[in-house]
Amino acid sequence: MEKINFDQLQEELYHEKLENGLDVFILPKKGFNKTYATFTTKYGSIDNHFLPPGKEEFVKVPDGIAHFLEHKLFEKEDGDVFQQFSKQGASANAFTSFTRTAYLFSSTSNVEMNLETLIDFVQDPYFTEKTVEKEKGIIGQEITMYDDNPDWRLYFGLIENMFKNHPVKIDIAGTIESISHITKDMLYECYETFYHPSNMLLFIVGPVDPNQIMSQVRDNQSKKDYKEIPEIKRQFEEEPSESAKKKKVLEMNVQTSKCLVGIKSSTANQSGKEMLKNELSLNVLLDIFFGKSSEHYSSLYSEGLIDDTFSFDYTQEQGFGFAMVGGDTNDPDRLAEALQKMLLDAREKGAISQETLNRTKKKKIGAFLRAVNSPEYIANQFTRYAFNEMDLFDVVPTLESITLEDVEKAAGNLISEERFTVCQVVPKK
Amino acid sequence: MAIISESVKAMNGYNLHVVKTEKYKTNTLVWKMKAPLKKNTVTLRSLLPHVLQSSSSSYPSTGKLRAYLDELYGATLFVDLAKKGEYHVITISVEIANEKFLSDPTPLLKKAFQFLAEILTKPNVHEGAFDEDTVEKEKRTLIQRIQSVYDDKMRYSNFRLVQEMCKEEPYALHVHGEKEDVDNITPQSLYEYYQQALAEDELDLYVIGDVEEADAETYAGELLTFEKRTPQTAPASSVRTKDSVNEVREEQDVKQGKLNIGYRTNVVYGDPEYYALQVFNGIFGGFSHSKLFLNVREKASLAYYVASRLESHKGLMMVMSGIDNSNYDQAVSIIKEQLDAMKNGDFTEQEMEQTKAVIKNQLLETVDTARGIVEVLYHNVVSGKEITLQTWMNEMDKVTKEEIAAIAKKVSMDTVYFLTGKEAGK
CATH class of the missing domain: 3.30.830.10 (Metalloenzyme, LuxS/M16 peptidase-like)
Known part of the structure; x- marks a missing residue:
């Protein structure tokens, strides 16, 4: 042992x-x-x-x-x-x-x-x-x-x-x-x-x-x-790099519409340390652009396009991965359009400042400490990491090592219009 | 050794509860404000914490406020509302990293106290009114929050059951307030209500973590001072005994029918019979070894979920299940048979012991989280009792078969609510 x-x-x-x-x-x-x-x-x-x-x-x-x-x-x-x-x-x-x-x-x-x-x-x-x-x-x-x-x-x-x-x-x-x-x-x-x-x-x-x-x-x-x-x-069939479908609208028995924008990952063949760094970099990236302290969050909230159900996430496993952003909204089409533009802009050079990156890294480190208060989190996440040849306890050192270049590179790999897609739930007429 | 070592100290206008424990990597502050549930304040109270958490005088925008929390190693700020019996409780919590687990040793706890004090006592106010933009944005979100209950059919059917069952009681009010009352709230009226709530609510501060009691007391004493008050109490829950069961059927475009049944137990937390009630609920429907799960799901294959739970401060029990629209009669009759079995004492010693063990396990697990500790301790504030977790578990251990059957006889079916698909009966 x-x-x-x-x-x-x-x-x-x-x-x-x-x-x-x-x-x-x-x-x-x-x-x-x-x-x-x-x-x-x-x-x-x-x-x-x-x-x-x-x-x-x-x-x-x-x-x-x-x-x-x-x-x-x-x-x-x-x-x-x-x-x-x-x-x-x-x-x-x-x-x-x-x-x-x-x-x-x-x-x-x-x-x-x-x-x-x-x-x-x-x-x-x-x-x-x-x-x-x-x-x-x-x-x-x-x-x-x-x-x-x-x-x-x-x-x-x-x-x-x-x-x-x-x-x-x-x-x-x-x-x-x-x-x-x-x-x-x-x-x-x-x-x-x-x-x-x-x-x-x-x-x-x-x-x-x-x-x-x-x-x-x-x-x-x-x-x-x-x-x-x-x-x-x-066995898995070959998967094209672009999204299979650009948009889907589901009519359901609801009062409030919902909208998610997704991006299919282009780095789904990764594992181990490379995957850990990529996954953490993308979660940092999404937090910088869509976290509650971001300008985008404030402007979308002020315009009434999002509420407190708004969320974002990047997840990757061996063979597939995706990012998603969105939530409940009064105007699913305007939200879809705004989010896609924001995502494309996030790819631009100079879109992220060193100061914002440092602050977001601190936030993520604190979130990890909070998470390891939970035995459930430790057992489930450790297992997930191990199956992808990663180590849960590398999260903090990896977060500390992430540079502006890492985040820009991860953003460049992920964000591409042909891999975007939109799904909406709207009230049935 | 006590399972939870809680020290309680009377401060200016509130009680400070400190639970010192080394098991967490963070420290947690939980602020509670409790007042009777009333139609004319429920919507104001639902809006208030959301306005308080979105900006303050030093951090006049959400962006600035949240950026400050990010700097504090992602300290979290979280607000929540709950109904506890006929009370409406506002919770504001701040959780912050314990710096001993960080490579940066800057002390953080006092900053968490300062931040909580900022949110509570230095709101973003101009000339006797909250910031108008903030209030408007949060009103819009509140409307969406109230509306969203409709979209989640499991929550919706539970809400509708309570609404039907407790028609004449404050408990029927929705925890997030009334949609039609949101519009009338102004930045002035909300600010007036904020002052009233801070002056009249029953206030409690919980501090959980690797914290010295003396430090918590010093920080709280310096930063949080309110007027003394005698908090209002809600009138005792009225006991309604109907002559017949109220059956409500609602049709909507849903694939799965939602069956929710409400019962009056007329026993609340703190009553001597509460322990027997809890064991009763466990044998009847609280767990995956319970009668409901075994008979409705495992034997009859009618449902994926079927369970019962107690509303401990209101004296109610709720059964909920998702079933095929055409299986209504069969499901209701199996559920009734299970309650009859309980009344007839038709359950084994083993079922009883098993249930006690699982409830004990559940209580001990609950207090492994800071939030859980606060929830368990706060029962005493709501009920005005002083029951330790140890007493709770000891009393439950003593419960007998006869006491459980006696409780079962007191439990009466009040309302059956069924949300059914449009093709029902075809």
Whole structure:
């Protein structure tokens, strides 16, 4: 087990890669009541075209299957795992994103027992035709709930506009039609491909003894027989660099319109330190131009084009990335136009002053300190970073190292009119 | 050792609560202003904190004010409104980095106090009125904030249930106020209300972090001084027992029906029966091991979400679920059966113990965040009680099966609200 010290943050992180390939990280947090643990596979909604172990041919699986599998792992022959966690005083949950599926619990007592439950339930699938059919009703209601949610429709509408082929454009839960094709055999095939320990990461944060926890996990894993599997092969179609669609307007049962402007990333092949610097530089860039202290924010707010739902974000994973800016508005067309012009201007030389950059870096450093108060943030983000070969604890030093040139370069790479797109939600006539 | 070590000190016009803990990398100041919920002040109160946070006399524009916060390592300023029973509570919080985790050792805590004092006591005012531009902008945003409830159907249906159920009570007012009252607010009238609120509201300041009590007291004493007052109390929540259940059905263009059911518990935080009520709610619908989740979702496959929660200071319980429009009768009857089961004591010792363990876990987790600590402690301000978290958990442990069944019998269904799609019944 290795120990990594972060002196400035006054944190220590323990790590071991077990024989079966599982990465285990432990971050002791004194003074906290709760222990939070996540067990995550690098498998999300985009992994729908892959080579199952021992097979010759690639398979394509129905939209929404990773999320469906997440639901079904909780059900066992003798009942559901939520019950077991709550008997042990824990609360459990799970989520599926574009690139990850995470299972988690938090508890303030019986930590060892809960950890054992977490690892064992994820590593012991039990799927039957009957339980798969039953789940279709439940997930159907989850899908319908999102269908009525204008913010969700706006967000996915924007992503759908950007990508022509990449499966990031598929809704994570799929559709009622697509999940109707899911069978127990498909679930097993996905499970066997993506839930091998070598594709997974276990993170434990809380008032724990790292030696004891690590030896517990080691013992648990040594009792299970995992054969080595070849590297996972995923397939993605070629994706053009420009946005697939320039604009989409969704009419919905709302009173206030919404508008997002998106930019498809051109640097989605990055990983590691290069990706970290690019991602942080772009988040700094967006904050400089659209943060609450920016001139743009003030002028858009004064003109009544935005309100306090206004937000912006840049996100990148291996294979895709995008920026988005916008929110609720009285005039979605004027807002779209204003934001696109502001983004194009942000690319110009001399658009950013050194003083603004320094101030924004300070802000981002403070925001990171605030974020690491949260065990959830640490576990989830650490995992995300690790799957992209980045280190969460490099964030502050990387922010400190960012120069004006870095931000200008990142802006130059990102901002290009052909990669822009607009999505709006407007009241139904 | 106490789970939360809170020291409370009476200052000029407010109470200072200090919770010293080393577990955070930031320090948090939370300012609370509480007054009875009333139709003629609810909209003013909703607007006020948003005007205060958008500019001040030293930082006369949002840009300047926010740039200053950025300089302070991204200190956050956040305002919020809540209904606690028949009270309307304004919250203004400032969170700032603890410099011991930064490479730059300039002390920051006092600056956070100075900033909070600036926002509260040195507003952007000319000749007895708030800055007109600021007020106009924030009025516009407030209208959008009120309107946005309509667009989020889960929030909307909950709001509509409360509106129908508490028709004659102040609690029916929306937390962000009334759209038609926004227009009448002027920079003068808002400034007058600001002075009134600072003079009459019950005020509390919470300081959470690696902070010396003496320092907090010195900074607060120097920077924040108000007149002494006897805060107004809201009339006790009226107990309404209807002869029959009120059923409300509303049609809209939605794909999923939203079923929201309101019950009167007639038990509030601080009552001896509150602990049993909390365990009751946990067995009935509070968690993913509860009867509602098991029967409506896992057994009948009718819903993705179905849960119950308590309005602790008002004596209500709310059940909410998203279902297919055609499954209304089945869902309502399963929910009724679960409450009957509770009344008949049809639940095991194990369900009870499990629920107590999960509630305890939830309370302990809540106080792992600075915000959570304040929320737990503020229950005592609202209710006028002094219940420590330890007492809360001990009392809950003692709750018996009989007490839970007795509470279940007191819980009465008041209003069933259903937001349904247009094709319903076809």
